[in-house]
Amino acid sequence: xxxxxxxxxxxxxxxxxxxxxxxxxxxxxxxxxxxxxxxxxxxxxxxxxxxxxxxxxxxxxxxxxxxxxxxxxxxxxxxxxxxxxxxxxxxxxxxxxxxxxxxxxxxxxxxxxxxxxxxxxxxxxxxxxxxxxxxxxxxxxxxxxxxxxxxxxxxxxxxxxxxxxxxxxxxxxxxxxxxxxxxxxxxxxxxxxxxxxxxxxxxxxxxxxxxxxxxxxxxxxxxxxxxxxxxxxxxxxxxxxxxxxxxx
Numbered sequence: 631x632x633x634x635x636x637x638x639x640x641x642x643x644x645x646x647x648x649x650x651x652x653x654x655x656x657x658x659x660x661x662x663x664x665x666x667x668x669x670x671x672x673x674x675x676x677x678x679x680x681x682x683x684x685x686x687x688x689x690x691x692x693x694x695x696x697x698x699x700x701x702x703x704x705x706x707x708x709x710x711x712x713x714x715x716x717x718x719x720x721x722x723x724x725x726x727x728x729x730x731x732x733x734x735x736x737x738x739x740x741x742x743x744x745x746x747x748x749x750x751x752x753x754x755x756x757x758x759x760x761x762x763x764x765x766x767x768x769x770x771x772x773x774x775x776x777x778x779x780x781x782x783x784x785x786x787x788x789x790x791x792x793x794x795x796x797x798x799x800x801x802x803x804x805x806x807x808x809x810x811x812x813x814x815x816x817x818x819x820x821x822x823x824x825x826x827x828x829x830x831x832x833x834x835x836x837x838x839x840x841x842x843x844x845x846x847x848x849x850x851x852x853x854x855x856x857x858x859x860x861x862x863x864x865x866x867x868x869x870x871x872x873x874x875x876x877x878x
Contacts, residue, residue, distance in 0.1 A: 638670040638870065639689035639722075641677040643711065643729055644697030647830040650823060657695040660818040664863040670870070678707050682714055691723035691809075691870050694730025696816065700744065700780050701729070701736040712737040719808050725866055726812030732780055734812045735803065741784035747797060749836050750776040751828055752844030753855050754815060756793040756801045762811075764868035772858040774815035775824035782814070811869055817862040821848040821855050 640658040645651070654660065658674045673689055675681045678697065683689060694715075699705055701712075715737040718724060726734040732742040754776040761768055772793065782800035785791060788807035791800055802813040816824070825845050832841040848855060867873075 635669070635671040636691070636870065637673060637689045638665075639673045639675055639683055639692045641675050641692055641694045641711065641714075641730075643678045643695050643707075643733070644699065645678075646823070647827065650826045650830065654820065654823040654826070657818065660820075660823070661693055661695070664818045664859065665867055665870075669867065677711055677714075678705075680707055680710070682710065686714070686718035686721040689722060691725065692718060693866075694724070694726045694733055695818075696728035696730065696777070699729065701732050701742045708733075719810075723870060724808070724810040724812075725869065726810075727818065728778055728814060728816055729780075731803070731812035731814050732782055734810060735782040735784075735786055735789070735800070738786035738789065738805070740782055740786035740789065740800075742780055743783050744779055745781040745783075747781070749779045749840065750797055751836065751840065752776060752824075752847035753821075753853065754795060754797065756795050756798070756813075756815065758793050760790060760792040760804070762792060762804055762865075764811075764873065765865050766868060766873075767861065767864075769858070769861060772815075772862055773854040774813075774817055774858055774862060775819040775821065775855065776815055777819070777824065777827060778814060809869075811866075813862070815862075817859050817866070820859070821853060824848065 642658050736742045753773050755773045757771050789803040789805045792804045793802035798814050804811050828841050828844050
């Protein structure tokens with residue numbers, strides 16, 4: 631390990647559809663591209679296969695990825711993930727995305743359900759409610775890929791909603807009692823991958839009309855999703871590095 635690079639662990643909790651992996655890579659690889667392959671000393675742990683760090687202190691921070699599983703599923707590794715997150719509380723920084731967002735909320739006393747609103751797919755807009763110190767450059771809203779049916783419906787003690795939409799009122803959380811942040815949307819998803827994921831599930835998970843509308847939400851090279859993926863990736867780096875000046 632180079633002494634000038636932070637050791638960041640990625641807890642892999644799922645994988646893309648097999649045909650998409652060759653083109654887009656795995657979820658850990660997507661995060662490494664977003665945050666910089668050479669920016670950190672990366673460690674990947676296949677949590678969904680029962681692989682865990684020796685201790686929370688093995689890395690300075692952990693990123694919990696998306697997954698096809700729900701936090702209420704009886705898979706043994708899901709319970710093990712909850713235990714690890716609780717053990718890591720205050721001992722390492724935590725970043726959760728999609729399933730990772732839900733897992734952190736559930737582990738720390740919140741509530742997650744399969745929403746009766748149905749699937750959120752396509753590009754979704756969240757309004758920024760609280761401008762955090764690491765949110766530089768600032769923004770009033772962000773537009774990122776969504777792919778979820780489960781939702782956080784109750785924030786855990788010590789957590790505050792910092793970004794949301796009408797569809798997802800608990801869209802992003804920051805914990806005030808530990809160094810932890812999470813978001814339901816997917817900054818690591820390139821729009822082309824988000825479209826490939828929709829196509830892989832078309833007609834099986836959601837109907838053609840919903841798939842078509844979601845794909846149409848990605849507007850080509852001028853789509854704000856491209857800008858906001860980079861913006862939110864920068865926010866995560868600022869959080870991991872302890873950088874950022876409060877913007878008010």
